[in-house]
Amino acid sequence: MKQLIIALAVVTGFSGAARADTYRWVDNKGVVNFTDNPDLIPSKYRKRVRKSPSMASPTPSTESKPESRPQRQSTPPANSSEKKPTGGLSEQEWRSRFAALRSELKALQDGLPKKREALDQLRRKRTIYQRPQDRVAYNEQMDKIERDEARIKELEAQLSALDNEASRSGVPFEWRK
Known part of the structure; x- marks a missing residue:
């Protein structure tokens, strides 16, 4: 019983780390990378990072806003007669x-x-x-x-x-x- 309580305390203590934000980016070779530590993101990919907020945070942080910027750029203009996919090409x-x-x-x-x-x-x-x-x-x-x-x-x-x-x-x- 004592071991169960200790194990439960340890798991509860580490659950805070599991709620950390997750950062995602794609490198030049097309490999998708994830980390929970923004310091580990190479500087040349920092502009491409998408931040997924933790489950604990009730509202998205301001760092997740750059994620929506490329999506707005990739949508076709309203007066365009030819639909363009996300890549911006016809x-x-x-x-x-x-x-x-x-x-x-x-x-x-x-x-x-x-x-x-x-x-x-x-x-x-x-x-x-x-x-x-x-x-x-x-x-x-x-x-x-x-x-x-x-x-x-x-x-x-x-x-x-x-x-x-x-x-x-x-x-x-x-x-x-």
Whole structure:
């Protein structure tokens, strides 16, 4: 019984810390971070912080007001004939951003097999003839392939980041095709 009372006192003592305000921000990589200590928020993200008041506080504090500012900026004007989602872009703008990335990605992916075939032919020439110009041509073709592969990875990362941004902005899936 005595242990139960001690445990209850300890839990009650720590419940005050559980009622602390929670701070939320999204870093440059799109990772959502939470903390209950505002001193732990990196200075470059302090303007983006959203504060969730504790359960104990009856009214929201003044620090939660910046949270509503981006929402007001993202709503379309009343006289706008074209609705814009939270991201501030129209349907056409979202679709064109996705289309541009996907078209460049497809072009690079479609061109890789031809470049690899050319590389195989250059490898055979280099093996058979052992000429310096064949080695140079082989190395140049290899560099082109490596640049294309790196660009493909970069475009895939950009496409993924754009999709995450669209998700956060409430963009419908049909606009992302």
